[in-house]
Amino acid sequence: MGSKYGMIVMGPAxxxxxxxxxxxxxxxxxxxxxxxxxxxDPAAEEFVYEPDIDIKELITLEDVMEELHLGPNGGLIYCFEFLLENLDDFLTEKLETVTEEYLIIIDMPGQIELYTHVPIVPALVSHLRGGSLNISMCAAYLLEIDRAKFFAGTLSAMSAMLMLELPHVNILSKMDLVKGQVARKELKRFIDPDISLLQDAPESGLVYEYKDGVDNGDPGDAQSVMAGESFARLNRAVGQLIDDFSLVSFLKLDVQDEDSVGAVLSYIDDAIQYHEAQEPREPNDDLMDAEMG
Known part of the structure; x- marks a missing residue:
């Protein structure tokens, strides 16, 4: 068991x-x-709480894009490659002084290829978990309720789970924004991803409805592929893959609700085994503290 505890917060933009x-x-x-x-996140600009470590003190996405003539995705990958080359000076030395009472929160950018396509973030996680830092970590992967993007997001979460090899806490965010708009029964189908979500909303573009008497498009036409039966089959296959493995389920998060945030934190603490390493207290310790106070 490590003497430091942390979490990496991921998810799409x-x-x-x-x-x-x-x-x-x-x-x-x-x-x-x-x-x-x-x-x-080398492109982040506004924070409610000032970070203790900010990658923009090392490198910024804006500078990389301007000086190297890269797009946002290529620039972001360059930023992380540069970070990996400077981990000891920029991260390790500062984190070595952090004690076990702290929860280390790492806020990541939203480009999902960092977690699913290239080995950059796995290399970062491996560094944080090993060596002198030895941080016990979990990943929090956030998605919002958006039927058209939900299964793609869930597949990305599953891919990140496999790539990072960390305990995962998957979270449905922005519950405060959908309160009263999504029925409880419907919400359960997102919490435990239900493949039937793909069948219920043709207007989402995730399913294909063949209609008599109308032009249903040429299957060989590139313009109609995304609206055709082949695309629908692909979505069903993705949904079936998620259903078959049953690796992903979600917690609800309402950031306006203190109890909701606390409930998510309790899952995170369990994943990193935070409380198991805290010193046990005798039954009369609280009473003694109160008397001394």
């Missing part, structure tokens, strides 16, 4: 990662618990 980090930090502060906040 717009899923609410930084908002979740801010809500989690506030919850930890409310409960007199320490945290160490790391921003590894």
């Amino acid at each position: 717009g899923a609410g990662k930084t908002t979740f980090c801010s809500a989690l930090i506030q919850h930890l502060r409310n409960n007199k618990r320490s945290c160490f906040y790391i921003n590894l």
Whole structure:
């Protein structure tokens, strides 16, 4: 068991990662618990809480794109390659002073290829978990409820689980925004991904409806492939893959609700075994502390 504890917050752009980090930090502060906040998004601009370590002090996406004439995705990969070359000076030395009372929160960018296509983030995680740091870590993967993107997002979460080889806490974010709009029975189908979601909404573009008397498109036409039966079969195959492996289920997160944030944190603590390493207290310790106070 390591003497440090941390989590890496991932998910597609717009899923609410930084908002979740801010809500989690506030919850930890409310409960007199320490945290160490790391921003590894070289394009992030605004924070509710100032990061203890900010990758923009090392490199920024804007500078990389301007100087190397790269696009956002290529620039981001370059930023992380540069980070990996400077891990000891930029991350390791600062994290070595962090004690076991702290929860290390690492806020990541939203480009999913970092977690699913290239070995950059796995290399980062391996460094944090090994050597002198020896951080006990888990991953929090955020998605929002969007039927058209849900199964692609779930597949990305599953891919990240396999790539990073970390305990995963998968989270449906922005519950405060869908409250009253999604029925409880419908919500359960997102919490435990239900392949029948693909069959219920032809207007989402995830299924293909053949209609008599209308032009259903030429299957050989590239323009109609995304609306054709082959695309529908692909979506069903993706849904079936997720259903067959049953690796992904989600927790609900309402960042406006203190109890909701606390419930998610309890799963994170279990995943990193945070409480198991804390010193046990005798039954009369609290009474003695109160008397001394």
